[in-house]
Amino acid sequence: MQILRAADYRVMPWKNGGGTTTEIVVSPDGAGLDDFDWRISMARVEASGPFSSFAGIDRTLSVLEGEGIVLDIAGQPASRLTAASAPLSFPGDVPTGATLVGGPITDLNVMTRRSRMTHTVERLPLSGEMRIEQGAGTTLILPVGGSLKVYADGVLSLGPLDTLVLNRNGPKLRLQPEGQGQLFVIRLHATTAND
Structure with a gap:
């Protein structure tokens, strides 16, 4: 992370x-x-x-x-x-x-x-607690307009436009928005079997 x-x-x-x-x-x-x-x-x-x-x-x-x-x-x-x-x-x-x-x-x-790679991009409203599941690839979390508290082993703070890069197959994260805005969840996957 x-x-x-x-x-x-x-x-x-x-x-x-x-x-x-x-x-x-x-x-x-x-x-x-x-x-x-x-x-x-x-x-x-x-x-x-x-x-x-x-x-x-x-x-x-x-x-x-x-x-x-x-x-x-x-x-x-x-x-x-x-x-x-x-x-x-x-x-x-x-x-x-x-x-x-x-x-x-x-x-x-x-x-x-x-x-080599594929990706998906999801736009979500920053409203209410969210849970993000980490997949087999790389997941990135990017808040726009508002901030975000990330609860994992401890508590992390993301400001507007800060990015959280998550390792593959990590624990499910609990996200608590602070302020209005949007959240982008970007998932990246290798197209080769050896990654």
Whole structure:
């Protein structure tokens, strides 16, 4: 179990040079854009335009704040994504463009290398006590807007945008929200049998 603090996240340029991304965590540690197994980041999108292309990557996008965004994926307009809508998964290596609905947004981006990993992203309201079961892969917990108390062997505190990285097959955790907001549960699984 590991806590990643929002103040320690790394800010880096987009692959296409059109903005900056706040990298929350990447695996393996220190991997670049061309050799990661999985990567979780946040980006501030200030203008409509094309997405960077990532060969062999599957990605899931969620809007954290702002009016929303409409994606055009391989020439097909997708649903409008807002801070209330379900995360949207799509291939990172097909032409994708974005149109902002009403000004800049901040998004959460989860990417996995198709040949090695798969992922799921779940958006939950921060309301009432929750229990999170750790699976066979890696599970990440990310509160947005509010804080979170995590009861395991002791009590851990997560502030807004801090991330809890859980080891595989660990104990079920009890989560107690503090304040209003949302909770993202990201599950990562290796596609190879030897992991």
